[in-house]
Amino acid sequence: MRKLGFLVLALAVVLLPLVQARGPYRLQAITQFNLVADNGDVRTVTCQYCHVNPNGGAPWNAFGNQLRANFKGNIGEALYETLKAMKDSDGDGYADVLEVFAGTLPGDANSKPLVTAQFLTQSLEKAGGVDIYKPK
Template sequence: MRKVGLLVLVLAVALIPFVQARGPYRLQAIAQFNLVADRGDVRTVTCQYCHVSANGGAPWNAFGNEVRANFKGSIGDALYEALKAMKDADGDGYTDVLEVFAGTLPGDASSKPLVTPQFLMQSLEKAGGVDIYKPK
């Protein structure tokens, strides 16, 4: 019984860095995508921009896989490069950058904007284009 307790403790301590890593990535996405920050004890932005689960972790959704493919040490740069690629990770007819601009999830085909891609592209260009998501 003591061995099981010790094993659980060792695993918990070993996994702390992985659990803590999610917070900064999520906060970077909130800042970079100009999302509304959390209110009190309510998480208004989940990890579902990149992950299947709202709490993050594997598996990643289609957009998350694009971000991972662009990751070279900076989550901000990886997010920007994924948007700059002008791909439609979830295949719903809206590029990832247009989904982020509209506030929908670029890795979830059931989450898509209520306006046309053309209207969104015009609005995005007026706002400064994909470079509004360039990390600062």
């Protein structure tokens, strides 16, 4: 019984930093992307901008893989660089930055804006362009 207790404690010590590390990344994305849940509670905003699973962890979706490729130690800069690249990670016809601007998921081809990419591009430019997502 002691061995089991020790094993559980050891796993908690090893895994706790990994779980806690995800929180700041999620909070940075919420802040930088100006995300707000329908009910106004940011705690209900899922991790699906970058992950397949709403709670995060592997596997990452197509946008998450782009983000990981741009990550050089600063999540805010990686988010900005990923959007600035103007890629369409999920291949649905909308650049990632347009999906973030529209509030849809850039890593999920089934989640796409209800307006045209041209309309979103014009609206994004009027709002300040991709630089509205520059880390502060």
